[in-house]
Amino acid sequence: MQIFLDTANLEHIRHGVDLGVISGVTTNPSLVSKEGKVDYKALVKEICAIVPGPVSTEVLSQESAGMIAEAREITTWAENIAVKIPSTLEGLEATSVLARENVRVNVTLCFSLNQAMLAAAAGAAFVSPFVGRLDDIGEEGMQLVVDIVDYLRYYDLPTRVIAASIRHTSHCLSASKAGAHIATVPYKVLLQMIEHPLTDAGVRRFADDWNKVMGDSGILP
Ligand code: G3P
Numbered sequence: 001m002q003i004f005l006d007t008a009n010l011e012h013i014r015h016g017v018d019l020g021v022i023s024g025v026t027t028n029p030s031l032v033s034k035e036g037k038v039d040y041k042a043l044v045k046e047i048c049a050i051v052p053g054p055v056s057t058e059v060l061s062q063e064s065a066g067m068i069a070e071a072r073e074i075t076t077w078a079e080n081i082a083v084k085i086p087s088t089l090e091g092l093e094a095t096s097v098l099a100r101e102n103v104r105v106n107v108t109l110c111f112s113l114n115q116a117m118l119a120a121a122a123g124a125a126f127v128s129p130f131v132g133r134l135d136d137i138g139e140e141g142m143q144l145v146v147d148i149v150d151y152l153r154y155y156d157l158p159t160r161v162i163a164a165s166i167r168h169t170s171h172c173l174s175a176s177k178a179g180a181h182i183a184t185v186p187y188k189v190l191l192q193m194i195e196h197p198l199t200d201a202g203v204r205r206f207a208d209d210w211n212k213v214m215g216d217s218g219i220l221p
Pocket of ligand 1: 006026028128130132133
């Protein structure tokens with residue numbers, strides 16, 4: 001499973017890329033707004049220059065014609081743009097038009113298998129089921145990821161599943177077990193993924209054992 005970062009924060013994106021584990025970024029209008037009143041185009045172009053993979057950038061229009069016009073403009077900003085389009089009727093029409101123009105569309109705000117089936121039929125490159133938001137309303141968010149992955153696999157469809165609205169590390173584990181191609185994670189969750197108290201205790205114990213016998217002499221002079 002590939003790991004994308006779900007943020008528009010440049011510092012966090014740079015750190016994730018420096019760690020060598022991030023193969024894409026997803027943003028949305030809420031995440032961009034968290035960065036204050038920014039030059040949207042300049043910010044997205046900078047993210048695209050840092051990230052070695054697709055950068056999902058969401059349209060703001062709610063009618064298909066506006067979505068299509070925005071998407072056509074956004075795709076001129078960088079080679080690695082993917083355009084996020086919501087799972088609405090208008091979004092479906094926009095996705096079909098854009099997919100035929102070879103625009104990589106990430107169909108977002110997906111909350112049902114029916115929406116995912118239509119996204120795949122329209123030619124979406126990615127579909128993003130929102131796991132955490134389904135959990136929030138008492139549903140089993142990850143079951144949707146399981147169902148979409150099974151569906152795409154059964155019919156051998158090329159749309160890739162991005163498990164989104166990831167809230168904690170257990171979501172990452174279950175997304176990988178579900179066969180999600182990608183999980184897009186908040187920076188905080190990325191940092192939590194590497195943490196384990198036994199690793200920290202082990203590192204301390206190795207250093208203590210070494211120092212007891214060898215003093216603080218290291219391998220390097
Ligand atoms: O990738 C979608 C994500 O940004 C939504 O997450 O936590 O706002 O539900 P959340």
